[in-house]
Amino acid sequence: MKPCLDVRVWRDSDVPGLEVSRILSSPHAFPKHAHEHYAIGVMEDGGAYCLEPDRDDCFVAAGEIALINPGQVHSGIPPSGVRATYRMLNVDVLWMRRLAQDLGREGYPEFTRWVVGAPRAREMLLRLTCLVAEGGELLAKESAMVAAFSLLMAGHAAMRPSLPGPGGEPEAVRRVKEHLHEHLDAKVSLEELAAETGLSRYHLLRVFKAATGMSPYAYHLQLRVEHARRLLLKGLPFVQAASEAGFSDQSHFSNTFRHFFGMTPGQYLAR
Structure with missing residues (x-):
């Protein structure tokens, strides 16, 4: 696109x-x-x-x-x-x-x-x-x-009284979310998440999707690109922001950013 x-x-x-x-x-x-x-x-x-x-x-x-x-x-x-x-x-x-x-x-x-x-x-x-x-x-x-x-x-x-957050979701979903938040710059496997929760891979996918409306991969990808967006606003160079969000390929980062925000990182930062 x-x-x-x-x-x-x-x-x-x-x-x-x-x-x-x-x-x-x-x-x-x-x-x-x-x-x-x-x-x-x-x-x-x-x-x-x-x-x-x-x-x-x-x-x-x-x-x-x-x-x-x-x-x-x-x-x-x-x-x-x-x-x-x-x-x-x-x-x-x-x-x-x-x-x-x-x-x-x-x-x-x-x-x-x-x-x-x-x-x-x-x-x-x-x-x-x-x-x-x-x-x-x-x-x-x-x-x-x-x-x-x-x-x-x-x-x-x-x-x-409060914004949506941890507490009203299954314990397995909470643990997966925490794990994904803690590993924004790393590759995460489904096997790793299943081991974290004690669920089978299939059951984990079903439970997480039912609770969040997204797959663990989509949720993690959004966290990473949002983290990169905040780093860009703080003035970090494009390459460093992408790297700290786990994007080693600059083209992949730019395309992912555009996918979620409808614009390139350069367009987002231009004023």
Whole structure:
């Protein structure tokens, strides 16, 4: 798959809890994955499925907003022949929790629907992305961010005491996750994971997929590419970030990064 022809990413020190991107006319299909942050997608043209193409309740059409919680497994698949133009806003978990507290709500917001219309919130999200992209004034950016996410939170979120995490899953899955997190720069075999849990290889695959929606390989690959992304943002050279995430082949790293993020590492870092 070729990279997006037109993609921009903005990170603004005035609003450190936010990362904004705009993708034009992209046919890219994202694999199943999850984020550590809230991911809000504003579809401008075309459309895409947040999950499998047979889930009509997860189709984001032009004018609609996708609401994805931290840890929520999803994909991003345009229908055949369709190119999607959209904006993404990635929002820090602690920022969202502080906003909830400002609104008199305790805990962490959890969006209760995949896709919403919410024209007023959409208008504010578009304004926010423009302000960040164009270097707007601090007060204007902060005001737009609070207004947009207050609307989404008030209309489409419930509160939960904590984010999804270890504890509500089988012990074998927890141990596999820990092992994969601890070996981001190494090859991990299915035999190794089976020995770690005491399950057969077949049973382990079934249990892990049922609990996470992904295979151990897909889960580990996502962890590695996300680790590399954070290292790149810290200023590590491309080769070093790839190596520390277990990618010895630079082409493989670049292709994997593009597969998960819809853009090359160079496009992601360009501002």
